[in-house]
Structure formats: C-alpha cells, structure tokens
Amino acid sequence: MxxxxxxxxxxxxxxxxxxxxxxxxxxxxxxxxxxxxxxxxxxxxxxxxxxxxxxxxxxxxxxxxxxxxxxxxxxxxxxxxxxxxxxxxxxxLIPQKCTGLSGTSSVGGSISLTISSFLVNGNAGVKKYKVLYRLFGSLGVWSAVVELTSPTITITDLIPFTTYEIKIAAGNEYGYGPNSSTIKVQTTEAEPGPPQNVSAVPLSSHSVSVSWSQPITPHGIIAVYKIYYRAASKAKQEAADNEVVVAVSGSETTLSLTNLSPFTVYIIKVTAANVRQNDGKFLDGIASNEISVQTAEAAPSVPVNLISIRLTSTSVTIKWTRPEFPNGIIRSYTVVYEKAAPENDPYKVITIEAKYLSVNLTDLEESVDYIVWICAITISPGLYESIAVSTASEMNEKRTCLGRRCSTLLR
Structure with missing residues (x-):
C-alpha cells in the first residue's frame, strides 16, 4: 500500500x-x-x-x-x-546597435570609419567603440581595434587596393553592445612593389629586348611601367645625368631599347606606377634590382694617328693607334697598299695580329708614291683609313748633312 x-x-x-x-x-x-x-x-x-x-x-x-x-x-x-x-x-546597461556606419579609404592603406548614429539605451553612455575587420570573403578571424574617444575611427596598416568587411560596436564600462551591420570598404591604391623577373637580351649591336612581370604586390592596377637604362662605362655622376627613361603602358611587359652603342654594357631597372601625384605624373613604386646587358659587337671605327717612317729607299714603317670606337674585340688589322698611280700592279694585303700597331713594308720600289689603307676587324671589318707614302731614290738615301753643309755621297 x-x-x-x-x-x-x-x-x-x-x-x-x-x-x-x-x-x-x-x-x-x-x-x-x-x-x-x-x-x-x-x-x-x-x-x-x-x-x-x-x-x-x-x-x-x-x-x-x-x-x-x-x-x-x-x-x-x-x-x-x-x-x-x-x-x-x-x-x-550597455549601448545598443550602431547604425549608419560608413567608411572611406585614404592613401597609405588606411580606412576612416564614421558612425552617423546609434540608439541609446536610457542612460547608457557610449565611451568606446570596438571595430572588427577582416579581408572580405576570407572567413578568417576578425581583427579588433578599440578606439576610446571618437565615433570617427581610423584603421591603419591595411593592404592597399584590398576589400575589407567591417563592423563596429559601441561600449561603455559595462561592456559592448551588439555589432552593427557589416559594410565593405576597399582601400586605395598605393605605390607598387618592384617588378619581377626583369631580364634583357641583346638583339643587335644597337638594341636589346627587356622583359619583366608584374609586381607581387601591385597595390592597384598598374598604369605605367618605366624602364631606366644607362651605359655602365660612364662615371657615376655622368651616368646619372645620362640615364634614359622610357614609359610603356601597364599592360606591356616587354620593350626593345634601340639606338644603343655597340658592344656596351647597359644597366637597366624597371619600376611600376599606379598613383598619380598632384602634378598629374605617376609616382614610381619600388624599383627592381638592376641588371646588366651588353649589346652585340659591330664593325669598329677607323684606326687613328697613322704615320709613316722611312726605313730605306724601298721600305717604310706604318704605325697607328687603336680605333676610338672599337665596338667589340679587335681580332686583327688588315693593311692594303698599292702604288698611287697603279698600272697593272696588283695591290698587296697583309694581316696583322691585334696586339701589334705597326707594320714594316719592305718590298716597295724606289721613288714611288704609295697609298696604304688600314682597317680594324672585330666581328666584321671596319672602314679603312689611308695614308700616302713616298719612297726615295737610293741616291737620296745617301744624302746626309755634315755640319751645316749637305753633300751628296757617291758610291
């Protein structure tokens, strides 16, 4: 029971x-x-x-x-x-949900936020704001910024030309209210990083082809690439004064540099730009590492300072100095000589090694005028420079000055 x-x-x-x-x-x-x-x-x-x-x-x-x-x-x-x-x-009592959140981007990877209004819970005063932001679409952890004084808040150190999603909550000493609705703000463009994979190859003795790829951090839409080049052989200040700049569209990644000097090393760097300055010109981003390229060889200029030294009535020495513009590696010199008034006599050709800057012509005839041509050879022969040479008779060769009187010495 x-x-x-x-x-x-x-x-x-x-x-x-x-x-x-x-x-x-x-x-x-x-x-x-x-x-x-x-x-x-x-x-x-x-x-x-x-x-x-x-x-x-x-x-x-x-x-x-x-x-x-x-x-x-x-x-x-x-x-x-x-x-x-x-x-x-x-x-x-904590503040209610903020409304009217808006954001604007400023140069330098910053976003300024403004709250136009928020609902007040009775006497719950707003004393601080908590901003949450992250890369749009990342679904990652929200980063927080706490601003204690103003409903106008600036978030710094953001990635340029990137969209962020942002929300904000007002708070007091008792805690934070609910987050506002999320807004999306894109940061402005900024100076891009250095172009990548810069390279150059010679096309001829007067041109090279330069190529590059987009910066890893373009920080915007690349509007212009600038290619800087100068001859490496010039002194530092002279090189800076003579540096040439060529601008191409931001959609281009190759450029041919022309009107260059043969067999010359050029220093090249590339910059990207996407931000206009107040004067309307584009502000360069970080320059790429400098590279060097050498144009191909070309025919040299003429040998200079040709002189003749009479040795005997049938021989002379011809001397010269290197061309002012060798335009490559001089491999040899070609010496051509013939009578100034040739009849049926063929011209003669001598090849001289590059290390020598003179030649002895020993098979000439007495009392004859000759023309001697000399050219330097690199990958191809250059132009000839000439000198007139006259031999003397054997009798003239025996003339000498004894004291102040010249006499003819007979055999």
Whole structure:
C-alpha cells in the first residue's frame, strides 16, 4: 500500500532571470523570479539598490528610461510558511546597435570609419567603440581595434587596393553592445612593389629586348611601367645625368631599347606606377634590382694617328693607334697598299695580329708614291683609313748633312 507525504516548506533556492543577460533592446526588460516552495509562493518582493520597489507577482517590469547604467535587483519569495532570502541580479546597461556606419579609404592603406548614429539605451553612455575587420570573403578571424574617444575611427596598416568587411560596436564600462551591420570598404591604391623577373637580351649591336612581370604586390592596377637604362662605362655622376627613361603602358611587359652603342654594357631597372601625384605624373613604386646587358659587337671605327717612317729607299714603317670606337674585340688589322698611280700592279694585303700597331713594308720600289689603307676587324671589318707614302731614290738615301753643309755621297 503506497503512502504519499505532502511536505510543506518555506521558499528557498530563489533564482532571478532576465529576458536579456545584459540589456540590449530599447523599451523594457522583464525580470522573472522562481523559487522552490510548498505551498507555492503567493507573493514576490522586489528591491532595487536596497529599496523595496514592489510586492507583486513573479515578474518585474523595468523601463529602460529609468536606468542609470548599472543596477542591482533582488527578489524574495513568500508563502504561508515564510519568506526566502533575497536573490541578487545585477543588471548592466550597455549601448545598443550602431547604425549608419560608413567608411572611406585614404592613401597609405588606411580606412576612416564614421558612425552617423546609434540608439541609446536610457542612460547608457557610449565611451568606446570596438571595430572588427577582416579581408572580405576570407572567413578568417576578425581583427579588433578599440578606439576610446571618437565615433570617427581610423584603421591603419591595411593592404592597399584590398576589400575589407567591417563592423563596429559601441561600449561603455559595462561592456559592448551588439555589432552593427557589416559594410565593405576597399582601400586605395598605393605605390607598387618592384617588378619581377626583369631580364634583357641583346638583339643587335644597337638594341636589346627587356622583359619583366608584374609586381607581387601591385597595390592597384598598374598604369605605367618605366624602364631606366644607362651605359655602365660612364662615371657615376655622368651616368646619372645620362640615364634614359622610357614609359610603356601597364599592360606591356616587354620593350626593345634601340639606338644603343655597340658592344656596351647597359644597366637597366624597371619600376611600376599606379598613383598619380598632384602634378598629374605617376609616382614610381619600388624599383627592381638592376641588371646588366651588353649589346652585340659591330664593325669598329677607323684606326687613328697613322704615320709613316722611312726605313730605306724601298721600305717604310706604318704605325697607328687603336680605333676610338672599337665596338667589340679587335681580332686583327688588315693593311692594303698599292702604288698611287697603279698600272697593272696588283695591290698587296697583309694581316696583322691585334696586339701589334705597326707594320714594316719592305718590298716597295724606289721613288714611288704609295697609298696604304688600314682597317680594324672585330666581328666584321671596319672602314679603312689611308695614308700616302713616298719612297726615295737610293741616291737620296745617301744624302746626309755634315755640319751645316749637305753633300751628296757617291758610291
């Protein structure tokens, strides 16, 4: 046989709950009080900051307009057997959701944010703002920036020409309110990084082809590439003064440099640009590493300073100096000579090694005028330079000056 006992006791284990753990909605909040008791409580007493507010049902209505920001509420339950100990509930008032968030980008990878309005929860003052941002579409962790003073906030050190998603929350000493709706802002363009894979190959003795690829960090849409080049053989200051700049469209990645000097080393670098300065000119980004390229050889200029030295009545020495513009590696010299008034006599040709700058012509005839031509040879022969040479008769060769009187010495 079952026996049912009805145990009666005063209220205890009181719990106070709110429809919000912290207040985030304008208008009102409802506190609910529950207790374990038998019989059920017939009255609930409500205190605010130690002052009795009501003796009513298990729910207590709070209007937000009366909040001071941080308040403590207590509830005690009563039945016919007694009352419980009061249970405390601390209620903190935080700002509501910010609205009207807008953002603009400034040069240098920064975004300025402005909050045009936000809803106020009673007396919940806004004392700080929390900005959350991340790369758009990244689904990564939100980075946070806390600004304590102003609803105008600047986020710095962002990646140029990149879209970010941003949201913001207003806060006070009790915490932050809900995040605003997310906005998207793109940072402005900035100076690009250095072009990559810069290379050059000679096309001829007067031209080279330069190629490159886009910077790893273009920081925008590349509008212009600038190719700087100078002859490496020039002195530093002279080279800087004579540096040539050629600009091409940002869609180009190759350029032929023409009108160059043969067999000359050129120093080349490339920059990219996408930001116009106040004067309308493009601001260069970081330059690539310098590279060097040498144009191909060409025919040299003529040998210079030709002179003849008579040795005997039938021989002379011809001397010269190297061409002013060798345009390559001189491999040899070609010497051609013939009578100035040739009849049927063929011209004669001698090849001289590059290390020598003279030649002895020993098979000439007496008292004859000759023309001697000399050219230098690199990958191809250059132009000839000529000199007139006259031999003397054997009799003239024996003329000498004795003191102040010249006499003819006979055999």
């Amino acid at each position: 079952a026996i049912t006992l009805d145990v009666t006791y005063a209220p205890h284990n009181v719990k106070v709950k709110s429809n919000f753990s912290v207040f985030v909605k304008e208008g009102r909040v409802i506190l609910s009080c529950r207790a374990e008791a038998n019989p059920r409580p017939h009255q609930y007493s409500w205190w605010k900051d130690g002052q009795l507010q009501a003796e009513s049902g298990s729910q207590f209505l709070i209007l937000t307009s009366t909040f001071s920001g941080n308040e403590t509420y207590k509830c005690a339950a009563t039945n016919s057997l007694g009352s419980s100990m009061p249970e405390k509930f601390v209620f903190s």
